[in-house]
Amino acid sequence: MKTILLTGGCGFIGSNFVRMALARFPDCRVVNLDKLTYAGNPTNLAGLEAEPRYRFVHGDICDQALVDGLFSEEGFDAVVHFAAESHVDRSIEGPGEFIRTNITGTFTLLEATRRAWLAATKDQSPIANHRFVHVSTDEVYGSLGDTGHFTEETPYDPRSPYSASKASSDHLARAYQHTYGLPVLVTNCSNNYGPYQFPEKLIPLIINNAYTGKELPVYGDGKNVRDWLFVEDHCEALLTVLEKGTPGETYNIGGNNERQNIEIVHTVCDLLDQRCGTLPGGQDRRSLIIFVKDRPGHDRRYAIDAAKIRDELGWKPTVTFEEGIRRTIDWYLANEEWMASVVDGSYREYYNRMYTQR
Numbered sequence: 001m002k003t004i005l006l007t008g009g010c011g012f013i014g015s016n017f018v019r020m021a022l023a024r025f026p027d028c029r030v031v032n033l034d035k036l037t038y039a040g041n042p043t044n045l046a047g048l049e050a051e052p053r054y055r056f057v058h059g060d061i062c063d064q065a066l067v068d069g070l071f072s073e074e075g076f077d078a079v080v081h082f083a084a085e086s087h088v089d090r091s092i093e094g095p096g097e098f099i100r101t102n103i104t105g106t107f108t109l110l111e112a113t114r115r116a117w118l119a120a121t122k123d124q125s126p127i128a129n130h131r132f133v134h135v136s137t138d139e140v141y142g143s144l145g146d147t148g149h150f151t152e153e154t155p156y157d158p159r160s161p162y163s164a165s166k167a168s169s170d171h172l173a174r175a176y177q178h179t180y181g182l183p184v185l186v187t188n189c190s191n192n193y194g195p196y197q198f199p200e201k202l203i204p205l206i207i208n209n210a211y212t213g214k215e216l217p218v219y220g221d222g223k224n225v226r227d228w229l230f231v232e233d234h235c236e237a238l239l240t241v242l243e244k245g246t247p248g249e250t251y252n253i254g255g256n257n258e259r260q261n262i263e264i265v266h267t268v269c270d271l272l273d274q275r276c277g278t279l280p281g282g283q284d285r286r287s288l289i290i291f292v293k294d295r296p297g298h299d300r301r302y303a304i305d306a307a308k309i310r311d312e313l314g315w316k317p318t319v320t321f322e323e324g325i326r327r328t329i330d331w332y333l334a335n336e337e338w339m340a341s342v343v344d345g346s347y348r349e350y351y352n353r354m355y356t357q358r
């Protein structure tokens, strides 16, 4: 049986990945190391407590003794590294935790992996079939004008503390591959959406506010463009990279689905009006939109060229945006308790700082 160390498995993408990995590989065990920050929610994995192929470890990826100990105890065959501070606005408010988790945390994991995997072979060559998948973002490439796409060769140009910390972690991961021969694969993915996403991010924030009849804050002119990918398609791409990717390679992952933020907001409003009826008084949900002061340094456009992973590994997205956004809205409507449990006092304080005091 193969054992995977998965970091950040109680977050949005990690929790979707845990379920899909356990289903995909019946002979694998998953050990989920998660610090349970505000973004980590153990109920995202409710139902797995009794699963013998799953173990949850509450801890910090920056804790070298803990991570080394887990490697000795479990003898991991693969690492899939999701754990990160992941929200740009929070990185602007307080970059320190992003530097710590995203850079030092990745360094700690790479060190533990180097010690465990290279020490296990006499000639210090990497153990065959081991894999370290470093999950990263397209934001490391900077901002595009009206045309063009990010390829794996696009030079890095991170422009927020979040993207700079992720860029640093990507460089470290590649350096460990180049210097020590660690079997590292890096993925850079576009914006994800889907079930279990924390409501500080655009789509769940808009779903939650529009459903409950609150204002819908949109940054700037709302014309920033992102390439949106349904989370299960991202996880499927990561499973493909884990199984078939070549160590040392980088794979861009994207949905070929560019939308302006304001288009996303309109779509969510219209679907909720259709699903739940208009608001009391007959008001449609688009009337809740307000434009707020833009995020400092807000990147204008991201767009991914995902030809390499399609041509070399045979992955392509399978969920259209129309289907994905419907499934996402259905999930949030069916899981009101989940939303209520994550939108606690600290979230409300954060929300007020971001949107009502600007």
Ligand SMILES: NC(=O)c1ccc[n+]([C@@H]2O[C@H](COP(=O)([O-])OP(=O)(O)OC[C@H]3O[C@@H](n4cnc5c(N)ncnc54)[C@H](O)[C@@H]3O)[C@@H](O)[C@H]2O)c1
Residues within 6 Å of the ligand: 007, 008, 009, 010, 011, 012, 013, 014, 033, 034, 035, 036, 037, 038, 039, 040, 041, 059, 060, 061, 062, 081, 082, 083, 084, 085, 086, 087, 101, 105, 135, 136, 137, 138, 166, 188, 189, 190, 191, 192, 193, 198
């Ligand atoms: N969400 C996106 O659209 C997107 C797109 C591309 C890449 N990514 C990358 O994918 C990864 C996962 O993103 P997400 O949206 O699921 O993030 P998330 O914020 O929902 O979850 C992050 C998880 O990491 C955990 N964590 C944070 N600091 C930790 C630490 N020091 N030690 C252990 N656990 C810690 C949190 O508790 C949480 O469970 C991140 O590396 C992110 O950069 C995200």
